[in-house]
Amino acid sequence: MRKLLWVGWMCWVSGVGAGEMARVPAGRFVPLANSVDPVRVAAFRMDRLPVTNAEFLEFVKANPEWRKGAVRAVFADEGYLRHWAGPLELGDAAPPDRPVTSVSWFAARAYAEWRGKRLPTVAEWERAASLTPEAEARARVLAWYAEPLRFPLPAVGSTPANEAGIRDLHGLIWEWVEDFDAISVTSRAADGDRPSPFFCGGGAAGVADPSDYAAFLRYAFRGSLSATHTVAGLGFRCARDEENTP
Amino acid sequence: MRLRVLVLLSGILPWIVRGEDACCAAPPAEAETGSAWSDTSLFHLESGFVNTEGETVRLADLAGAPTVMAMFYSNCPTVCPRLIAELRRLEGELKDGAAERLRVVLVTLDAERDTPERLRTYAEHMRIDLKTRRLWSGEAKDLRTLAALLGVRYRKEANGAISHSAPIVLLDGEGRIVARMKGAGVDTTAFVRTLQEQLDPEAL
Numbered sequence: 001m002r003k004l005l006w007v008g009w010m011c012w013v014s015g016v017g018a019g020e021m022a023r024v025p026a027g028r029f030v031p032l033a034n035s036v037d038p039v040r041v042a043a044f045r046m047d048r049l050p051v052t053n054a055e056f057l058e059f060v061k062a063n064p065e066w067r068k069g070a071v072r073a074v075f076a077d078e079g080y081l082r083h084w085a086g087p088l089e090l091g092d093a094a095p096p097d098r099p100v101t102s103v104s105w106f107a108a109r110a111y112a113e114w115r116g117k118r119l120p121t122v123a124e125w126e127r128a129a130s131l132t133p134e135a136e137a138r139a140r141v142l143a144w145y146a147e148p149l150r151f152p153l154p155a156v157g158s159t160p161a162n163e164a165g166i167r168d169l170h171g172l173i174w175e176w177v178e179d180f181d182a183i184s185v186t187s188r189a190a191d192g193d194r195p196s197p198f199f200c201g202g203g204a205a206g207v208a209d210p211s212d213y214a215a216f217l218r219y220a221f222r223g224s225l226s227a228t229h230t231v232a233g234l235g236f237r238c239a240r241d242e243e244n245t246p
Numbered sequence: 247m248r249l250r251v252l253v254l255l256s257g258i259l260p261w262i263v264r265g266e267d268a269c270c271a272a273p274p275a276e277a278e279t280g281s282a283w284s285d286t287s288l289f290h291l292e293s294g295f296v297n298t299e300g301e302t303v304r305l306a307d308l309a310g311a312p313t314v315m316a317m318f319y320s321n322c323p324t325v326c327p328r329l330i331a332e333l334r335r336l337e338g339e340l341k342d343g344a345a346e347r348l349r350v351v352l353v354t355l356d357a358e359r360d361t362p363e364r365l366r367t368y369a370e371h372m373r374i375d376l377k378t379r380r381l382w383s384g385e386a387k388d389l390r391t392l393a394a395l396l397g398v399r400y401r402k403e404a405n406g407a408i409s410h411s412a413p414i415v416l417l418d419g420e421g422r423i424v425a426r427m428k429g430a431g432v433d434t435t436a437f438v439r440t441l442q443e444q445l446d447p448e449a450l
């Protein structure tokens with residue numbers, strides 16, 4: 001069934017010629033903290049799908065320093081591509097059409113740069129994610145967050161497209177963003193490494209929309225990461241500025 | 247140029263002299279990929295930065311001697327002046343002429359506004375001696391990479407300010423982080439001890 005979906009999706013992409021990136025129209029993003037003003041997000045392009053194992057394999061073929069076993073400890077922890085069979089071999093645990101995970105932020109950025117793209121910012125990612133019908137998204141997202149991930153993960157493209165034609169923002173994997181660590185800084189906490197108000201019990205009162213518990217979870221998760229971390233359910237997709245897109 | 251050659255030489259010499267006796271440091275990993283730096287060395291970062299002379303510089307240019315690093319931005323009203331004051335305080339705690347051997351690199355978080363010229367003006371304003379202190383700028387993406395390596399968390403606010411944490415990080419001559427402080431107003435004892443050891447001529 002999943003294979004059928006994948007094949008169907010690929011046919012749709014080539015048939016319609018929609019391209020691998022979708023346009024996300026300009027809009028506003030309301031950060032979780034009430035103390036922060038809404039951020040204007042310019043229109044940008046975002047990959048319709050997360051990066052797959054097959055795509056990441058192309059990258060490491062061309063960039064030996066990012067192969068499993070060769071990557072520097074300063075750029076990725078020891079779990080890097082742990083589900084791959086070898087430096088240039090995906091194996092049974094990492095089928096080609098599944099999202100690549102267990103990659104560090106440094107690796108995700110290197111991949112994006114190699115493709116002539118970049119990672120989306122938190123604001124861009126959340127803006128794109130907000131283009132999913134709200135009630136549906138919340139129900140699905142919370143159900144997904146409540147379930148432990150099963151491996152191998154489903155193929156990319158296995159969740160419905162949102163209004164911009166982007167899939168898998170919810171319900172498949174967690175995703176790296178360019179400024180994943182920005183959220184744990186607040187103006188008040190800026191002169192130390194004090195924890196942000198998001199993480200203490202009373203923190204929920206500072207959330208822009210307390211019913212958006214899923215967004216809250218994403219922020220807490222991003223805030224817990226370091227750039228070298230690799231996590232089995234954490235992958236990424238790329239973005240690009242609007243003006244650079246042909 | 248001559249200076250850079252000297253810096254490079256001073257990086258290689260200790261390796262030759264110390265040989266097997268290298269004390270506390272983990273052995274440099276792998277000769278296979280041709281790099282002498284250990285796996286945890288920040289010198290693997292290839293990104294180029296720009297110094298106040300407008301020249302391209304890399305972290306690996308700092309090889310051979312310890313360096314204190316921190317990130318700041320010149321428009322910063324509160325945290326950064328305190329950070330710079332804290333660096334002066336650290337310098338004051340060093341003994342036996344170690345302060346003269348102290349090298350400090352401050353890297354901006356503000357790629358848009360902090361040009362080399364702007365940083366030169368800032369140095370003058372803050373009375374930062376550019377003979378021993380270096381102020382670097384660079385492209386936004388490279389500054390974010392460096393921030394991730396140094397553990398600096400930051401966010402640009404809508405009003406142009408940059409909220410940021412202000413850790414002070416000590417790199418040894420091989421680019422490994424050997425000490426870090428959370429910023430101004432914390433206990434400096436352990437950091438100063440490591441810094442003093444690193445700057446001890448016998449350790450170099």
